[in-house]
Amino acid sequence: MENQYVPLRFRKVHGRFVPGNAVRFLRDGREAFPPMLEAIAQARRQVLLEMYWFGSDAVGRRFTEELLRARQRGVEVAVIYDSVGSIGADQAMFTELQAAGAHVLEYNPVAPWRRKVRVSFSRLSRRDHRKILVVDGNVGFTGGINLASQWAPLEEGGEGWRDDMMRIEGRAVNGLSHCFHRAWRRHSLPRLLHLHAAQPVAASGERLLPVRILGERYFRHRHEIARDYVSRVYAAKKSVYIANSYFVPDGTVRRALMRAASRGVDVRVIVPAHSDVEAVKYAGRAQYQRLLEAGVRIYEWQEGMFHAKTAAIDSQWCTTGTFNFDYMSLRNNLEVNASVLDEELATEVVASFREDLKSSHEVELKNVVARSLSDRLIENTFYRLRKFL
Helix, strand or coil: CCCCCCCHHHCCCCCCCEEEEEEEEEEHHHHHHHHHHHHHHCCCCEEEEEECCECCCHHHHHHHHHHHHHHHCCCEEEEEEECCCCCCCCHHHHHHHHHCCCEEEEECCCCHHHCCCCCCHHHHHCCECCEEEEECCCEEEEECCCECHHHCCHHHCCCCCECEEEEEECCCHHHHHHHHHHHHHCCCCCCCCCCCCCCCCCCCCCCCEEEEEEEECCHHHCCHHHHHHHHHHHHCCCEEEEEECCCCCCHHHHHHHHHHHHCCCEEEEEEECCCCCHHHHHHHHCCHHHHHHCCCEEEEECCCCECCEEEEECCCEEEEECCCCCHHHHHHCEEEEEEEECHHHHHHHHHHHHHHHCCEEECCHHHHHCCCHHHHHHHHHHHHCHHHC
16 A cells, blocks of 8 residues: 555654664573673773662662672762662662662652652652663663563573663763663752763674664653654564563554554564563453454463563664553653664564564464453453553
8 A cells, every 4th residue: 555644743754873883682681681780890980770670689689789899999870760660679778879879769759758759640650661771871771671580580590581672882872871861860869970972993793883762751752762663663664573561552553553564564563471460461452353453463472471672673673672552651651762773683683573473372363353241341441441550
């Protein structure tokens, strides 16, 4: 359908990519945690850590110990953790960091009596869902992986949650630093060093890639990630592969996926069969029939929790980060994604996606149509409550 209607705001893919970055795609905590810990161990001037879920389990303690060692070397350490995401964490861990001279911010506390803050539902519903680590302004990490044992490998006593991360070295890291500093400046906190990334020197055989950091925040940049996603789906020619842990797309995203499938694009989505937030899973299933009838193929991951937020389009563009296709990411949360325009890296992401398909079951339209009235009622109820999930 060459003349298929495209809304005006999605007719052009906007955004400036920053060239010259070394990028590594990291699959699961097994591949992500070691280079993250190594980066902190090598820090000389500053460590910025912004984390939705900073647990006080074995993984969280390992990172805390590395941050404490960085402070002993005189490195500036600043940590933002989300009050809801880290609600089960031991506050003594953060107190220990502060005692060592680290700056720590609890984002939008759910126990506001700890501080003199104005309490409102809208304020408490705004969460910092980002996962960012920036070291010395030059090396940055972002993706869906939190600092908790759920992401540690099974053989190390973790739960082996499936997820992705990117390691970026180069001037695009300034975008991650900018996200952190904007969140930090909204509070009455000590001023931090503003370090700027240098152009990396490519190792033998290493390619330097164009990267764009997209940071969802409030007001003017509220829909930055979603707008970029949808524009690229409308521009897709061959394939749209999306892995998303909390998939409850709004009408704008849903229409873009359906129209892409109707014009012959291979549109596939992987979601968890067993979610840590079952209500979101049911809300997402309420939309299966419309998507499947339009030609979108949906797969449910069968092995534990699937937490990735990664996509690849036409094996040319890829992204990973914290952004989910749900109401909270679209409307309320602070989010961040890193996008890369490179065929080789996008092909690597596609290969990872296809590997995930092996552990997933495809959802068939006939089974969705035949589901029971009680299932439909549960799904539609949670879909109507999606703004609160």
